[in-house]
Amino acid sequence: MERTTITWVDGHVETIDQTVLPELRLLRLSTVDEFVDAIKRLVIRGAPLLGAAGALGVALAAAVSGRVGYDPEQVRRDAELIASARPTAVNLRWGVEQVLPFVDEGADAVLVAALDLAAADVTANKQLGRRGADFLREQLGDRPLALHTHCNAGALACVGWGTALGVVRSLQEDGLVRMVFADETRPLFQGSRITATELAELGLPHRVVVDGAGAGLIARGMVDAVVVGADRIAANGDVANKVGTYPLALAAARAGVPFVVAAPESTLDPATPEGAAIEIEERDPDEVLVVGGRRMAPAGTGAVNPAFDVTPADLVTAIVTERRLIRPALGERPS
Protein backbone atom coordinates (compact mmCIF):
# COMPACT_ATOMS: atom_id res chain seq x y z
CA MET A 1 0.00 0.00 0.00
CA GLU A 2 1.42 3.40 -0.96
CA ARG A 3 0.55 6.09 1.53
CA THR A 4 1.72 9.61 2.20
CA THR A 5 3.25 9.87 5.65
CA ILE A 6 2.41 13.51 6.23
CA THR A 7 -0.38 15.62 4.74
CA TRP A 8 -2.23 18.89 5.17
CA VAL A 9 -5.92 18.48 5.98
CA ASP A 10 -8.31 21.38 6.72
CA GLY A 11 -5.70 23.70 8.21
CA HIS A 12 -3.95 20.97 10.23
CA VAL A 13 -1.07 18.57 9.71
CA GLU A 14 -2.10 14.94 9.61
CA THR A 15 0.56 12.32 10.17
CA ILE A 16 1.06 8.68 11.12
CA ASP A 17 2.00 8.21 14.79
CA GLN A 18 5.26 6.27 14.40
CA THR A 19 5.52 5.53 18.12
CA VAL A 20 2.70 2.98 17.97
CA LEU A 21 3.52 1.20 14.70
CA PRO A 22 2.81 -1.48 13.57
CA GLU A 23 -0.56 -0.21 14.76
CA LEU A 24 -1.62 2.43 12.24
CA ARG A 25 -2.91 5.50 14.04
CA LEU A 26 -3.38 8.89 12.38
CA LEU A 27 -2.72 12.00 14.37
CA ARG A 28 -3.88 15.53 13.71
CA LEU A 29 -1.52 18.29 14.84
CA SER A 30 -3.16 21.68 15.27
CA THR A 31 -0.70 23.82 17.22
CA VAL A 32 3.02 24.51 17.09
CA ASP A 33 3.47 23.07 20.60
CA GLU A 34 1.83 19.81 19.54
CA PHE A 35 3.98 19.77 16.43
CA VAL A 36 7.28 20.28 18.26
CA ASP A 37 6.31 17.66 20.83
CA ALA A 38 5.51 15.19 18.01
CA ILE A 39 9.01 15.65 16.57
CA LYS A 40 10.71 15.28 19.97
CA ARG A 41 8.74 12.08 20.77
CA LEU A 42 9.48 10.56 17.32
CA VAL A 43 5.81 10.56 16.33
CA ILE A 44 7.28 12.19 13.23
CA ARG A 45 10.73 10.78 12.53
CA GLY A 46 13.20 9.88 9.79
CA ALA A 47 15.41 12.48 8.16
CA PRO A 48 13.56 13.13 4.88
CA LEU A 49 10.20 13.18 6.65
CA LEU A 50 11.64 15.67 9.13
CA GLY A 51 12.54 17.86 6.15
CA ALA A 52 8.94 17.92 4.94
CA ALA A 53 7.76 18.29 8.52
CA GLY A 54 9.98 21.33 9.01
CA ALA A 55 8.33 23.02 6.04
CA LEU A 56 4.78 21.96 6.95
CA GLY A 57 5.39 22.96 10.57
CA VAL A 58 6.10 26.53 9.44
CA ALA A 59 2.93 26.35 7.30
CA LEU A 60 1.04 25.33 10.43
CA ALA A 61 2.59 28.17 12.43
CA ALA A 62 1.56 30.58 9.66
CA ALA A 63 -2.00 29.20 9.51
CA VAL A 64 -2.36 29.43 13.30
CA SER A 65 -1.03 32.98 13.27
CA GLY A 66 -3.39 33.87 10.40
CA ARG A 67 -6.37 32.95 12.56
CA VAL A 68 -5.54 35.64 15.12
CA GLY A 69 -4.07 38.36 12.86
CA TYR A 70 -1.04 37.28 10.84
CA ASP A 71 2.31 38.09 12.53
CA PRO A 72 5.39 37.12 10.45
CA GLU A 73 7.72 37.68 13.42
CA GLN A 74 5.76 35.14 15.48
CA VAL A 75 5.90 32.68 12.59
CA ARG A 76 9.68 33.08 12.42
CA ARG A 77 9.97 32.47 16.19
CA ASP A 78 7.86 29.33 15.85
CA ALA A 79 9.97 28.25 12.88
CA GLU A 80 13.08 28.36 15.07
CA LEU A 81 11.35 26.22 17.72
CA ILE A 82 10.54 23.64 15.05
CA ALA A 83 14.02 23.71 13.48
CA SER A 84 15.68 23.07 16.84
CA ALA A 85 13.33 20.31 18.04
CA ARG A 86 15.95 17.66 17.17
CA PRO A 87 19.62 18.38 16.43
CA THR A 88 21.12 15.65 14.24
CA ALA A 89 19.00 15.29 11.08
CA VAL A 90 19.96 18.35 9.07
CA ASN A 91 16.84 17.94 6.93
CA LEU A 92 14.66 19.41 9.68
CA ARG A 93 16.33 22.83 9.66
CA TRP A 94 16.73 22.61 5.90
CA GLY A 95 12.96 22.13 5.48
CA VAL A 96 12.23 25.11 7.72
CA GLU A 97 14.71 27.29 5.88
CA GLN A 98 13.29 26.40 2.47
CA VAL A 99 9.96 28.03 3.30
CA LEU A 100 11.14 30.95 5.50
CA PRO A 101 11.48 33.28 2.46
CA PHE A 102 7.70 32.97 1.94
CA VAL A 103 6.70 33.98 5.46
CA ASP A 104 6.31 37.67 4.57
CA GLU A 105 3.97 36.72 1.71
CA GLY A 106 1.46 35.11 4.10
CA ALA A 107 0.21 31.72 5.21
CA ASP A 108 -1.02 30.55 1.79
CA ALA A 109 2.37 31.16 0.17
CA VAL A 110 4.14 29.19 2.93
CA LEU A 111 1.73 26.31 2.54
CA VAL A 112 2.16 26.10 -1.24
CA ALA A 113 5.96 26.05 -0.84
CA ALA A 114 5.76 23.40 1.89
CA LEU A 115 3.48 21.13 -0.14
CA ASP A 116 5.79 21.45 -3.17
CA LEU A 117 8.76 20.48 -1.02
CA ALA A 118 6.92 17.47 0.39
CA ALA A 119 5.91 16.25 -3.09
CA ALA A 120 9.50 16.57 -4.32
CA ASP A 121 10.67 14.15 -1.60
CA VAL A 122 8.92 11.20 -3.24
CA THR A 123 10.40 11.97 -6.66
CA ALA A 124 13.88 12.33 -5.18
CA ASN A 125 13.62 9.02 -3.36
CA LYS A 126 12.60 7.16 -6.51
CA GLN A 127 15.58 8.65 -8.34
CA LEU A 128 18.14 7.89 -5.63
CA GLY A 129 16.67 4.42 -5.13
CA ARG A 130 17.17 3.62 -8.78
CA ARG A 131 20.71 5.03 -8.69
CA GLY A 132 21.57 2.83 -5.70
CA ALA A 133 20.10 -0.28 -7.30
CA ASP A 134 22.00 0.29 -10.54
CA PHE A 135 25.22 0.80 -8.57
CA LEU A 136 24.77 -2.48 -6.71
CA ARG A 137 23.97 -4.33 -9.94
CA GLU A 138 27.12 -2.93 -11.47
CA GLN A 139 29.21 -3.89 -8.41
CA LEU A 140 27.70 -7.30 -7.69
CA GLY A 141 26.28 -8.45 -11.01
CA ASP A 142 22.69 -9.31 -11.85
CA ARG A 143 22.00 -11.89 -9.18
CA PRO A 144 19.49 -12.06 -6.32
CA LEU A 145 20.97 -10.17 -3.38
CA ALA A 146 20.79 -10.40 0.40
CA LEU A 147 20.71 -6.87 1.79
CA HIS A 148 21.18 -5.67 5.34
CA THR A 149 19.61 -2.47 6.65
CA HIS A 150 19.43 -0.63 9.95
CA CYS A 151 16.73 1.47 11.60
CA ASN A 152 14.00 2.59 9.24
CA ALA A 153 14.70 4.35 5.98
CA GLY A 154 11.55 3.34 4.16
CA ALA A 155 8.46 5.23 3.03
CA LEU A 156 7.52 6.02 6.62
CA ALA A 157 10.82 7.81 7.23
CA CYS A 158 10.04 9.97 4.22
CA VAL A 159 6.97 11.49 2.62
CA GLY A 160 6.90 8.32 0.55
CA TRP A 161 8.87 5.53 -1.20
CA GLY A 162 11.95 5.49 1.07
CA THR A 163 15.70 6.03 0.79
CA ALA A 164 17.52 2.80 1.78
CA LEU A 165 14.30 0.89 1.17
CA GLY A 166 13.97 2.91 -2.04
CA VAL A 167 17.12 1.12 -3.22
CA VAL A 168 15.64 -2.19 -2.09
CA ARG A 169 12.38 -1.40 -3.91
CA SER A 170 14.19 -0.65 -7.16
CA LEU A 171 16.06 -3.96 -6.84
CA GLN A 172 12.71 -5.62 -6.16
CA GLU A 173 11.39 -4.15 -9.42
CA ASP A 174 14.40 -5.77 -11.09
CA GLY A 175 13.61 -9.12 -9.42
CA LEU A 176 16.94 -9.12 -7.58
CA VAL A 177 16.09 -9.25 -3.85
CA ARG A 178 16.73 -12.60 -2.19
CA MET A 179 16.53 -11.48 1.46
CA VAL A 180 16.48 -8.32 3.55
CA PHE A 181 17.95 -8.46 7.06
CA ALA A 182 16.55 -5.66 9.21
CA ASP A 183 18.27 -4.83 12.49
CA GLU A 184 15.66 -4.51 15.22
CA THR A 185 17.29 -1.17 16.10
CA ARG A 186 17.39 -0.67 19.81
CA PRO A 187 16.31 1.15 21.83
CA LEU A 188 13.06 2.04 20.03
CA PHE A 189 12.79 -0.87 17.60
CA GLN A 190 12.30 1.13 14.41
CA GLY A 191 13.59 -1.91 12.51
CA SER A 192 11.14 -4.42 13.99
CA ARG A 193 8.17 -2.08 14.24
CA ILE A 194 8.53 -0.04 11.08
CA THR A 195 10.99 -1.54 8.57
CA ALA A 196 9.63 -5.06 9.00
CA THR A 197 6.07 -3.74 8.57
CA GLU A 198 7.07 -2.05 5.35
CA LEU A 199 8.99 -5.08 4.03
CA ALA A 200 5.98 -7.30 4.78
CA GLU A 201 3.64 -4.90 2.96
CA LEU A 202 5.99 -4.94 -0.02
CA GLY A 203 6.03 -8.72 -0.06
CA LEU A 204 9.81 -8.86 0.38
CA PRO A 205 11.50 -11.84 2.05
CA HIS A 206 12.91 -10.51 5.31
CA ARG A 207 14.18 -11.39 8.77
CA VAL A 208 14.61 -9.19 11.83
CA VAL A 209 17.94 -9.63 13.62
CA VAL A 210 19.21 -8.19 16.90
CA ASP A 211 21.59 -5.30 16.35
CA GLY A 212 24.52 -7.31 17.74
CA ALA A 213 24.05 -10.02 15.09
CA GLY A 214 24.65 -7.83 12.05
CA ALA A 215 28.45 -7.92 11.97
CA GLY A 216 28.48 -11.69 12.41
CA LEU A 217 26.04 -12.25 9.55
CA ILE A 218 28.20 -10.11 7.31
CA ALA A 219 31.36 -11.98 8.38
CA ARG A 220 29.67 -15.31 7.62
CA GLY A 221 29.01 -14.23 4.04
CA MET A 222 25.24 -13.99 4.47
CA VAL A 223 25.04 -10.38 3.27
CA ASP A 224 25.82 -9.06 -0.22
CA ALA A 225 25.46 -5.36 0.60
CA VAL A 226 24.56 -3.04 3.47
CA VAL A 227 22.15 -0.22 2.57
CA VAL A 228 21.26 2.47 5.09
CA GLY A 229 19.89 6.00 5.17
CA ALA A 230 21.48 9.04 6.79
CA ASP A 231 20.57 11.90 9.06
CA ARG A 232 23.45 14.19 8.17
CA ILE A 233 26.39 13.80 5.79
CA ALA A 234 29.36 16.06 6.46
CA ALA A 235 31.30 17.78 3.70
CA ASN A 236 34.04 15.13 3.85
CA GLY A 237 31.57 12.22 3.47
CA ASP A 238 31.33 11.17 7.14
CA VAL A 239 27.78 9.88 7.72
CA ALA A 240 25.63 10.26 10.83
CA ASN A 241 22.85 7.68 11.02
CA LYS A 242 20.93 5.76 13.69
CA VAL A 243 23.20 4.37 16.39
CA GLY A 244 24.42 0.93 15.35
CA THR A 245 25.20 1.87 11.76
CA TYR A 246 28.97 2.26 12.29
CA PRO A 247 29.52 -1.39 13.38
CA LEU A 248 27.83 -2.54 10.17
CA ALA A 249 30.19 -0.34 8.15
CA LEU A 250 33.22 -1.80 9.95
CA ALA A 251 32.02 -5.33 9.33
CA ALA A 252 31.20 -4.59 5.69
CA ALA A 253 34.66 -3.10 5.07
CA ARG A 254 36.34 -6.12 6.68
CA ALA A 255 34.29 -8.50 4.53
CA GLY A 256 34.64 -6.49 1.31
CA VAL A 257 30.87 -5.94 1.13
CA PRO A 258 29.55 -2.64 -0.32
CA PHE A 259 28.25 -0.19 2.28
CA VAL A 260 25.82 2.15 0.53
CA VAL A 261 24.22 5.26 2.00
CA ALA A 262 20.98 6.38 0.33
CA ALA A 263 19.94 9.95 1.08
CA PRO A 264 18.50 13.01 -0.65
CA GLU A 265 20.69 16.05 -1.30
CA SER A 266 18.93 17.74 1.65
CA THR A 267 20.82 15.39 4.00
CA LEU A 268 24.19 16.69 2.77
CA ASP A 269 25.55 19.42 5.01
CA PRO A 270 28.36 21.39 3.37
CA ALA A 271 28.56 23.62 6.47
CA THR A 272 29.73 20.73 8.65
CA PRO A 273 33.30 19.84 7.66
CA GLU A 274 33.48 16.38 9.23
CA GLY A 275 31.59 13.91 11.39
CA ALA A 276 33.20 15.06 14.64
CA ALA A 277 31.35 18.37 14.25
CA ILE A 278 27.90 16.72 14.03
CA GLU A 279 25.82 17.13 17.17
CA ILE A 280 24.68 13.68 18.30
CA GLU A 281 21.29 13.71 19.99
CA GLU A 282 21.41 12.22 23.49
CA ARG A 283 18.03 10.81 24.49
CA ASP A 284 16.31 9.75 27.71
CA PRO A 285 18.17 6.85 29.42
CA ASP A 286 14.80 5.21 30.10
CA GLU A 287 14.51 4.43 26.37
CA VAL A 288 17.36 1.94 27.01
CA LEU A 289 16.54 0.85 30.54
CA VAL A 290 12.80 0.28 30.19
CA VAL A 291 11.43 -2.12 27.57
CA GLY A 292 7.66 -2.52 27.16
CA GLY A 293 7.05 -0.82 30.48
CA ARG A 294 9.45 -3.14 32.39
CA ARG A 295 12.75 -1.94 33.80
CA MET A 296 15.56 -4.23 32.55
CA ALA A 297 18.46 -2.94 34.69
CA PRO A 298 18.69 -2.55 38.45
CA ALA A 299 17.35 0.63 40.01
CA GLY A 300 20.21 3.07 40.20
CA THR A 301 21.91 1.86 37.01
CA GLY A 302 22.04 4.60 34.39
CA ALA A 303 22.38 4.44 30.61
CA VAL A 304 24.06 6.34 27.81
CA ASN A 305 21.65 6.78 24.93
CA PRO A 306 23.15 8.44 21.85
CA ALA A 307 20.57 8.30 19.07
CA PHE A 308 23.13 8.31 16.26
CA ASP A 309 26.71 7.36 15.42
CA VAL A 310 29.09 8.53 12.73
CA THR A 311 30.55 6.28 10.05
CA PRO A 312 33.83 7.66 8.70
CA ALA A 313 33.92 8.43 4.98
CA ASP A 314 36.59 5.85 4.19
CA LEU A 315 34.15 3.06 5.13
CA VAL A 316 31.40 4.39 2.84
CA THR A 317 31.50 2.65 -0.53
CA ALA A 318 28.92 4.98 -2.06
CA ILE A 319 26.44 7.72 -1.27
CA VAL A 320 23.53 7.85 -3.70
CA THR A 321 21.36 10.96 -3.96
CA GLU A 322 18.71 12.00 -6.48
CA ARG A 323 21.41 13.81 -8.42
CA ARG A 324 24.65 11.85 -8.10
CA LEU A 325 26.79 8.96 -6.97
CA ILE A 326 29.63 9.84 -4.60
CA ARG A 327 32.41 7.38 -3.68
CA PRO A 328 33.84 8.55 -0.30
CA ALA A 329 35.98 5.43 0.15
CA LEU A 330 37.74 6.39 -3.09
CA GLY A 331 38.38 9.91 -1.79
CA GLU A 332 35.39 11.67 -3.38
CA ARG A 333 33.81 14.35 -1.19
CA PRO A 334 30.14 15.36 -1.29
CA SER A 335 30.92 19.07 -0.80
Ligand SMILES: CSC[C@@H](O)[C@@H](O)C(=O)COP(=O)(O)O
Ligand atom coordinates in the same frame (compact mmCIF):
# COMPACT_ATOMS: atom_id res chain seq x y z
C1 LIG B 1 15.43 7.72 6.21
S1 LIG B 1 16.96 8.35 6.47
C2 LIG B 1 17.70 7.51 7.77
C3 LIG B 1 17.39 7.87 9.11
O1 LIG B 1 16.60 8.98 9.32
C4 LIG B 1 17.02 6.68 9.93
O2 LIG B 1 17.84 5.59 9.68
C5 LIG B 1 17.18 7.11 11.29
O3 LIG B 1 18.26 7.02 11.79
C6 LIG B 1 16.02 7.74 11.91
O4 LIG B 1 16.20 7.96 13.23
P1 LIG B 1 14.96 8.39 14.12
O5 LIG B 1 15.62 8.66 15.44
O6 LIG B 1 14.00 7.26 14.14
O7 LIG B 1 14.42 9.65 13.49
